[in-house]
Amino acid sequence: MGRKVGIVSVGNTEYTSTRRETREKSEISNAAVKQALDNVGLTMKDIEAVVYSSVDGFEGINRAERLQPCFGQSYNLPLYSLNTGGTGGASAFKEAYHLIAAGLYDLVIVFASATFNVVVDNNQILNTAWHPFFEKPIGENVITYAARLAMKYMDTYKWPEEIFAEVAAKLHRNAAKNPYAHLRKGYTFDEIMASPMLSYPLRLYEVCPVSSGAVCLVMAEESRARSLTDTPVWIKEMASISDTFLTGYRDSLHFDRLKILADRIYKRAGIKNPVKELDVAETFVPMANFEHLHYEAMGFCEEGQAPELIKDGTTEIDGKLPVNPSGTVLCTNSGISASLTRYAEVALQLMGKAEGRQVKGPPRIGLAHAWGGSNGQYHAIGILERD
Amino acid sequence: MMDNKVAIIGYALDRYASETDLSSEEMGFKVAKRARDHAGVKRFDITSVHGSTMDFFDGVTISNGLIIPAAGGYNIDSTRIQNGCVFAIISACASILSGASQVAVVCSADSVNYDIFKVSNASTDCFFNQPIGVNHLSTYALFSNGYMNKYRISDEDIAAVAAKNYKDGASNPHAHIQTGYSVDDVLKSKMLSTPLREYEVAMRSSCGGGAIFLTSAEMAKNYPRKPIWVTGVGVGTSSINLDEIVDLPALRYASEIAFKTAGIENPVKDIDVIELNNPFSVFELAAYEAMGLCKQGKAVDLLKKGVTQSKGDLPVNPSGGTLCTNAPNSGGLFRAIMAIKHLEKGDGKKGKKKRALVHDSDMSIGMTGDSHALMVLEREV
Numbered sequence: 068m069g070r071k072v073g074i075v076s077v078g079n080t081e082y083t084s085t086r087r088e089t090r091e092k093s094e095i096s097n098a099a100v101k102q103a104l105d106n107v108g109l110t111m112k113d114i115e116a117v118v119y120s121s122v123d124g125f126e127g128i129n130r131a132e133r134l135q136p137c138f139g140q141s142y143n144l145p146l147y148s149l150n151t152g153g154t155g156g157a158s159a160f161k162e163a164y165h166l167i168a169a170g171l172y173d174l175v176i177v178f179a180s181a182t183f184n185v186v187v188d189n190n191q192i193l194n195t196a197w198h199p200f201f202e203k204p205i206g207e208n209v210i211t212y213a214a215r216l217a218m219k220y221m222d223t224y225k226w227p228e229e230i231f232a233e234v235a236a237k238l239h240r241n242a243a244k245n246p247y248a249h250l251r252k253g254y255t256f257d258e259i260m261a262s263p264m265l266s267y268p269l270r271l272y273e274v275c276p277v278s279s280g281a282v283c284l285v286m287a288e289e290s291r292a293r294s295l296t297d298t299p300v301w302i303k304e305m306a307s308i309s310d311t312f313l314t315g316y317r318d319s320l321h322f323d324r325l326k327i328l329a330d331r332i333y334k335r336a337g338i339k340n341p342v343k344e345l346d347v348a349e350t351f352v353p354m355a356n357f358e359h360l361h362y363e364a365m366g367f368c369e370e371g372q373a374p375e376l377i378k379d380g381t382t383e384i385d386g387k388l389p390v391n392p393s394g395t396v397l398c399t400n401s402g403i404s405a406s407l408t409r410y411a412e413v414a415l416q417l418m419g420k421a422e423g424r425q426v427k428g429p430p431r432i433g434l435a436h437a438w439g440g441s442n443g444q445y446h447a448i449g450i451l452e453r454d
Numbered sequence: 455m456m457d458n459k460v461a462i463i464g465y466a467l468d469r470y471a472s473e474t475d476l477s478s479e480e481m482g483f484k485v486a487k488r489a490r491d492h493a494g495v496k497r498f499d500i501t502s503v504h505g506s507t508m509d510f511f512d513g514v515t516i517s518n519g520l521i522i523p524a525a526g527g528y529n530i531d532s533t534r535i536q537n538g539c540v541f542a543i544i545s546a547c548a549s550i551l552s553g554a555s556q557v558a559v560v561c562s563a564d565s566v567n568y569d570i571f572k573v574s575n576a577s578t579d580c581f582f583n584q585p586i587g588v589n590h591l592s593t594y595a596l597f598s599n600g601y602m603n604k605y606r607i608s609d610e611d612i613a614a615v616a617a618k619n620y621k622d623g624a625s626n627p628h629a630h631i632q633t634g635y636s637v638d639d640v641l642k643s644k645m646l647s648t649p650l651r652e653y654e655v656a657m658r659s660s661c662g663g664g665a666i667f668l669t670s671a672e673m674a675k676n677y678p679r680k681p682i683w684v685t686g687v688g689v690g691t692s693s694i695n696l697d698e699i700v701d702l703p704a705l706r707y708a709s710e711i712a713f714k715t716a717g718i719e720n721p722v723k724d725i726d727v728i729e730l731n732n733p734f735s736v737f738e739l740a741a742y743e744a745m746g747l748c749k750q751g752k753a754v755d756l757l758k759k760g761v762t763q764s765k766g767d768l769p770v771n772p773s774g775g776t777l778c779t780n781a782p783n784s785g786g787l788f789r790a791i792m793a794i795k796h797l798e799k800g801d802g803k804k805g806k807k808k809r810a811l812v813h814d815s816d817m818s819i820g821m822t823g824d825s826h827a828l829m830v831l832e833r834e835v
Binding site: 068069070116122123124125127128129130132133134135136138139140141143144145146147148149150151152158161162164165166168169170171185192195196198199305306307308309310311312324327439440441444445 | 531
């Protein structure tokens, strides 16, 4: 079996709108990498490998990491470039975990790009991820896809469209407490319901913005991790799952692959009752209705019951199982970095460094998730824990 | 590093060509299925899929969506590494050694025709380099000029390297270009970008694919084929400044780590065959030096002595190399499988081949910031 692997540091940049962004891509990358290294008093010279992730089709530049000098190229450090869509950050995290656990490297940097920061029309480029002959020409994009899921959910379980505004209100409230969130306005339920309809039943504030900013993690093998920090966060389990590429084969009511993956991971991690045993969860929620589907796939409630968990406050920051205390992707959609941020946020919570959004406890074990590919072909889950 | 070795238990390669009727997922399915039969692995024994393709080569954003399910990734763990297939093999090795995966498949396919000049131009800086038309060929030429001026290399010398590759490619049934161009043919071909002529830069093999199955040393006993072992790996990345890479420090860095992990002290003596990604002739000479096969600036002597010929002491690219088979996505698997076939054939200088070195790089989109991976393969004799 592999070696134990820990997260020792999280480096975040400021987050803003892509329209207001004044930093160049490499400046954002450099800021995140430098912050992560500075936190634990390291320099690039100490690092043995870098794992990078982005989606080139979204960047407008092919293999943008080859142009950014902040990844140790001057020291000829290995620079692994991953691209698995929205799960890219999670895949990079998983890759670094495997490389360290396998004994190939002791100290690795994981970085996920601020992908969208040069993009003019986000939905247009997202459309290029669908099948070029069968699905792309009909104009598929993530908002219409999420709206279809939301309609089927409302129709099947007889919920009103207000349930999505309730989730969004919780996330906007949380993001207002998070210094590393992009939208920190704390929109209320009424403001959300009054925002313009984008694709029925999803409104503007129930859909993520396009943000700019990035996150970087430093990961290390056990003894290095312990020497670098008093609060290492260990990786207990980590895996991804793939669906078919063509989306017509899928159940548009649930995230059924996510359910299979969650069951698999819980079994390996010895988790029987996730709501009781997990202390915090960060899931990838670009559209408000995804959070319901995550609750059900991850076994937090029965199918069709997710809106109840929002209503009774179970998943609030001070609830029984806080879910998305950061405000998640709905408030900070920094491209591929947003999927790595889920892991970074859980790590910060377990380290006790989550500032305004810190969950009480102190939390010992958390779940991080990522979603990506055409209509969510991929899901990834990691279980993180501290000593 | 690399305390345990990883077993390669089966592989398959599709014929490389300029055109195909198969889409990339059909090609991926075909080779992955054949490799699975070759390895004797059952469909649901696969625990992870490691793809290696690039969005810009496939014409689809998140293009691994196509190849991962086709290679057996439905319902299981997967990833996609963009640097090249040997990097994906390293990813598979890491999965297996960390205990996360038991049987891993590395799969890649090429099936799209695109304009490499546009793609390589889109891989350069959008403010300073794209407008002046920098592309892969211009970086190859700048590198070649830098190297050739530094070590006084003549046009005839670099044509001889190309001819060596074409000669070997002509006798390799798996190679795409089997024309066997001579030194004269190469020198007479038209100048593309000084000092590189048409036959000194690899033509593209747009269509083809490959797959390899890997498992742990323990699990390898359950499968019928005698495994080829991955015993060492090394990776390095070049500086983004062209003037810093004339001596290929990234390849040197990667080879030092790969040799250390595999316990190789003298590469010329300890390695039996090398499969190198040489998208243009000059790179092969510079690579001899970076990999420590000879002293700096002495690559031409090594070539002239015949050491790296297919019948020499240390054959480099007996498959014809990238000059004969230049698959942008799956080239790393082509080279790995060629090396495995050499090891399995067991002929060569000592009557038995034992150790091969496989090189991979993402140089097909240009020379700066390029990454290099080396993998040592061994066969027990």
